Amino acid sequence: MDSQQLAEAAGDAMYSNDTACKELGIELRSISPGCAEMTMTVRDAMLNGHNVCHGGFIFTLADSCFAYACNSHNQSTLAAGARIDFLAPGRAGDVLLARAEERALAGRTGIYDVTVSNQDGKEIALFRGNSHRIKGELVPQGENA
Amino acid sequence: MDSQQLAEAAGDAMYSNDTACKELGIELRSISPGCAEMTMTVRDAMLNGHNVCHGGFIFTLADSCFAYACNSHNQSTLAAGARIDFLAPGRAGDVLLARAEERALAGRTGIYDVTVSNQDGKEIALFRGNSHRIKGELVPQGENA
């Protein structure tokens, strides 16, 4: 497998067990080495006391996209931390698109930028995550594989 | 109403419309001026592809607790941004407790620290949020009220 095929296989393996994303309707639109795109539609059940999308769900979409991007090299990798800045509210029915991009990767740690936009292309949030690689692969790649 | 009664009234008003918290089983355990405590039990539907609680739900709990703390003065206040550091995984069935505390408040902006712990008192995540006050109150307090 080349790096693109490996990214797709890793994404598929990860998504098949990803109950949280499936429950929230978060879909993996694309994955490539260091990058991912995911979408989520804002449901009524995601609204908070201000009647806009709870920031936690916007974070969850961005954090998911970050996770797929940083696992796209087929090395098991966890989120160590992240910062999110909220730019504009998400509304019921909005289709949010997150795009994650690798900004740095050295040793076991990486930095990924994620932007979340709505269906009009308006930016809703900016997210920057710190990743930490652990042992293991998503798709086994033994020496004889 | 004194400041404690106002905090409780603001919390009640906010929670009554907070579909997201109710859907996720996030409960408001206590609220006081600048502080809040909320709990959430990790459900199977919150697990990610690594079979631990998706960080997005831990963020959502912390972010909710932050929101109640920063609205506890009955001034409508939004989350402008936040940083979370993940310390340990959340497991299915864990009962997570978030505690939010006001660290600074000047003009329209504030800073709140939230810690998320599990039922054994182990810290799961540290969160620091930046708030921004907007116009409006949660519980109307007219001049003649």
Add this chain to the structure above:
Amino acid sequence: MDSQQLAEAAGDAMYSNDTACKELGIELRSISPGCAEMTMTVRDAMLNGHNVCHGGFIFTLADSCFAYACNSHNQSTLAAGARIDFLAPGRAGDVLLARAEERALAGRTGIYDVTVSNQDGKEIALFRGNSHRIKGELVPQGENA
């Protein structure tokens, strides 16, 4: 003055009083609406106990560049906060280049990304700053100006 001329005039006005930048040898290489570039040579006096450039000076370079970018619209603007991630050490004699770019600007608050690289183009640090506009201008622009 058009927006580019205004950016340059604001940058000049700001730099003329900027003792800190001058003392550290931080130079303003370019400024345009929402953007700035600054350079700094790592001096022996900037080395820490690990014999590499103290992260504080790398932050100071990035923070300066952020300040010029967010004041480039000639509206007095302060840094409210920032996150920096250190990617690689700066060494004595390195010529560091910071580039700041506006990522979002709405109302009084903005977000700016700054990258710091060395003379080989290697990225040393990533910085994201939150700005807050206050009253006043750097270059007076009265209604009759």
Add this chain to the structure above:
Amino acid sequence: MDSQQLAEAAGDAMYSNDTACKELGIELRSISPGCAEMTMTVRDAMLNGHNVCHGGFIFTLADSCFAYACNSHNQSTLAAGARIDFLAPGRAGDVLLARAEERALAGRTGIYDVTVSNQDGKEIALFRGNSHRIKGELVPQGENA
């Protein structure tokens, strides 16, 4: 040596080579396992174009204090990243005090909170840093030492 003596020895070893801190007048007031206190007087040379202390120097003080706290266990440790929130300006002549406290330490990574206050006890900035332990010690502690 017990842990307190080791912290002091590590602090002394680090400070003896810390040109940057000495040049800026940053002094190590105290160090203990996971904690440190440092002071810095705001000099005219630290003022920016708004005639207040350049945020970079406030960060540098906080970052230094963080570094001493996270090296206090005598394990060589670097700053991986940090977030600072500026609460109030520093003025020429202010004597700033930074206090760093360990909030989490697991494996090679840690989180430290630093507060910076002025001589009146007013909080100037809040800082949270992420540390990363590398190989080596500040004070050699061989098995036969």
